[in-house]
Amino acid sequence: MKNIKTDRNRKNNLIKSTKNTVIAGALCSALIMPSLVHGIGTLPVSASNAEIVPISYKYNHWAEVYVDQLSKNFNIESVFKGKDLEAYVTEEDFRNIVKLVLNEKYDGVPDALTREAIVHEFTRIWAEETYQSLDQIAVIQMIIYADADEIDARYNHGVTIAYMKDIAKGRNDGIFAPKDNVRYGELAALVLNTRSAIDAELSYENQPVKEERFETRGSYKIEKDKVVLDFELINHYNEAKNLEFSSGQQFEVTIADEKGEEVYRYSDGKSFTMALIYKDINPGESLKWQDIWDMTNKEGEKLTSGKYQARIDILVRLGSGVGESSEKIDESQLTTVIEFNLGV
Known part of the structure; x- marks a missing residue:
């Protein structure tokens, strides 16, 4: 009988001990959880104070x-x-x-x-x-x-x-x-x-008179939701010059937005003859071209506001006649940049 009573006492003590352990564990968990939850939304000082640099910035108003x-x-x-x-x-x-x-x-x-x-x-x-x-x-x-x-x-x-x-x-x-x-x-x-x-x-x-060189000039106008670019290559030499175009593409026009992203390229989707083309240009005269941009970007979206830059390159060399080697013209003489705004 004594052994049975002793076993019962041990069992009761074990149950009490187990209950105390569970309660203590639950209390510890209750004390720890708020700390964990608080830690979820907390950054170290160095991280919270760091400057956040945006990947890109989008203007809310065109101006x-x-x-x-x-x-x-x-x-x-x-x-x-x-x-x-x-x-x-x-x-x-x-x-x-x-x-x-x-x-x-x-x-x-x-x-x-x-x-x-x-x-x-x-x-x-x-x-x-x-x-x-x-x-x-x-x-x-x-x-x-x-x-x-x-x-x-x-x-x-x-x-x-x-x-x-x-x-x-x-x-x-x-x-x-x-x-x-x-x-x-x-x-x-x-x-x-x-x-x-x-x-x-x-x-x-303040620019000096341009002599003995070529010059590329350009202008633009906006008509019926289109940007019309007019440009010309002027001969400032005192003699006639022979020009050689290596293909049917005599110029390239690219237009970029204020972020520098290209929204238009004249040659996209076009094919040109590969035959050599020769043209003579007299002193003081010019060769003229025109290109029209419909104000849509490469994704087909219509653009209605913002600042844009059109770069025009005349794709030509100084010819020496058919069968003779051509001579490169300084790029600065064959390029012009036009800045324009939409929405004003």
């Missing part, structure tokens, strides 16, 4: 790229910080941005805050900064925009020159919308374009 470009060279925070790029500009901000980017002594004001008045004022400033009289600049009378008849006569000359100088090219649907008020996004693009036009004009005036 942000212009604001970014301006901010690299000018302190424009007082004009654009916290501004809705779709909001209409104020007279004060127009005057301030002109002072910051174009002429610190500017104290003028456009007749109105409409597109026609502000574009005319930017063109007037461009002429003044490049030592020209706006009224005396000759232009070819042409219908640039579908709504050209809505442009006030006093602004029409300035709007036309703005088109020629890449200050303003209208909107993608072929209209100018002259009576619309200018928004902050448009203001950023217009002031940057004006700054670029001033710099380009002054740089061109």
